[in-house]
Amino acid sequence: MKKSFLTIVTLFAAMLVFGQHAKKPTIMVVPSDHFCISHGYKMTFDNQGTQVVLPDYKAALQGDGSLRLVISKMSGIMAERGFPLKDLEQELKNIAQASAEMSMMTSKESGASLAESPIDMLKRTAKADIIMDLDFEVKKRGPQNYIVFTLNGIDAYTSKNIASASGTGNPSTAAAPELLLEEAVLSHMDRFNGLLMAHFTDMFTNGREVKVRVQVWDSSPVDLEEEYDYDGETLELGDIIDDWMADNTVEGRYSNSDNSENFIKFEQVRIPMFYERKGKQRAMNTKKFVNNLRKFLAGDPFGLTCKVYQRGLGEAWLIIGEK
Amino acid sequence: MNKVIKSLIVSLLLVFFFAQGADAQKRKDRKALYNSKFNYQIQCLGVGNDGTKLFKVWGFDKNAKNAAYKAKRNAVAACIFRGIPAGGGADKTPAIVTDPDADKTHKEFFDEFFAAGGKYLQYVNVTTDGAPSGKDRIRVKRGYKVAVIVSIAYDDLRKYLEEKGVARSLSHGF
Numbered sequence: 001m002k003k004s005f006l007t008i009v010t011l012f013a014a015m016l017v018f019g020q021h022a023k024k025p026t027i028m029v030v031p032s033d034h035f036c037i038s039h040g041y042k043m044t045f046d047n048q049g050t051q052v053v054l055p056d057y058k059a060a061l062q063g064d065g066s067l068r069l070v071i072s073k074m075s076g077i078m079a080e081r082g083f084p085l086k087d088l089e090q091e092l093k094n095i096a097q098a099s100a101e102m103s104m105m106t107s108k109e110s111g112a113s114l115a116e117s118p119i120d121m122l123k124r125t126a127k128a129d130i131i132m133d134l135d136f137e138v139k140k141r142g143p144q145n146y147i148v149f150t151l152n153g154i155d156a157y158t159s160k161n162i163a164s165a166s167g168t169g170n171p172s173t174a175a176a177p178e179l180l181l182e183e184a185v186l187s188h189m190d191r192f193n194g195l196l197m198a199h200f201t202d203m204f205t206n207g208r209e210v211k212v213r214v215q216v217w218d219s220s221p222v223d224l225e226e227e228y229d230y231d232g233e234t235l236e237l238g239d240i241i242d243d244w245m246a247d248n249t250v251e252g253r254y255s256n257s258d259n260s261e262n263f264i265k266f267e268q269v270r271i272p273m274f275y276e277r278k279g280k281q282r283a284m285n286t287k288k289f290v291n292n293l294r295k296f297l298a299g300d301p302f303g304l305t306c307k308v309y310q311r312g313l314g315e316a317w318l319i320i321g322e323k
Numbered sequence: 324m325n326k327v328i329k330s331l332i333v334s335l336l337l338v339f340f341f342a343q344g345a346d347a348q349k350r351k352d353r354k355a356l357y358n359s360k361f362n363y364q365i366q367c368l369g370v371g372n373d374g375t376k377l378f379k380v381w382g383f384d385k386n387a388k389n390a391a392y393k394a395k396r397n398a399v400a401a402c403i404f405r406g407i408p409a410g411g412g413a414d415k416t417p418a419i420v421t422d423p424d425a426d427k428t429h430k431e432f433f434d435e436f437f438a439a440g441g442k443y444l445q446y447v448n449v450t451t452d453g454a455p456s457g458k459d460r461i462r463v464k465r466g467y468k469v470a471v472i473v474s475i476a477y478d479d480l481r482k483y484l485e486e487k488g489v490a491r492s493l494s495h496g497f
Contacts, residue, residue, distance in 0.1 A: 194406075200493070200496065
């Protein structure tokens, strides 16, 4: 009773004080690797003698009518709940179109091309904050059809499974497989959305969970064991960064899961949902959070130059030594 | 001899009073059970049409007709406060309100919503409360336990409660 009351009060207080909406997560349905590969929608590469099999999403979306039906049904339900889904097929088309335009684009005066590093090219992929990993199969038992349905909600920030719904539908002789598929979606979506809501409530109460990694360039004059006089103590740089995390995460929630003189790996880092900029509250993201650490290390007594590199949606690296 | 008879009468009277007390307690418990707003007995029958939930729900009352009415109210209350268990090939459906004390927090709203002939009836699509009979109409001590099959407009009910600020929407805060 007391706990739930406090949770509600905290939520409303956050909304009232900040008067600002958090960054709305984008959600995309992606057929699972199992679905694509078992239905033959795959690409095989020879990677230095090792056969690598990857799902071919474009082929799956173009060639599987059942998949399109399930995604369409799920999109309708999610849009009705205030979360219009990012469409994977359109996203893939958009990326291909943007790539073609980027390669053709030149400046009017000097004919310069757009600057793009190999990393930038790698980053041109379909992304969403939450992936709805979908798998289903129409199975037969004698004259009867039935559906085995699995839906996992993966948080792209942490790779954690935040919501899942799965089960086997009732076998039917009369109903067409398409009808059974529709029934499977209707059967599982409310439970899935209930779990998704629990995840959002947790996020508003305890902060967004992300990963942070601190690295050192091999050209850097200092490593994480360099000692500094800070706050009346002589501490190693790694310990000072650890203290900064404790002070700047929500209720000091983070875990220093591994470290050496060259890196620190922080996991389960709970960053606040908002920060203040020019007198206004804005939605916080991982890069912004790590950028604050960069500014801290640029100040006295450290004077360090660092690069902030965003890796995916929920992970950012701080690389000490140079930009 | 008189002494023996006297003590026998006293013992019998004591037994009688204790038995009465225990029976009264049982009656009180049973009444509390029948009238409890948390006493929903539900059996999911399958996946309902788009936006609806299909299940069998029980109601208790001295009168079989009233028990059927109570069952309808229980059906809507179950969707709001407790959710519907999995069954008949359908997955579990969570409760619409996530706050376990929502009935107290929004007492006035729910008192009006669940009043006799209240707005809750708008979300009961179909019932089989015409003449529950056979195993759906059970005579219990001092009353009836009656089952009706209902189709509840779950999505419409959820939207209404979200609009009224009683339930949180999935996109709340974003």
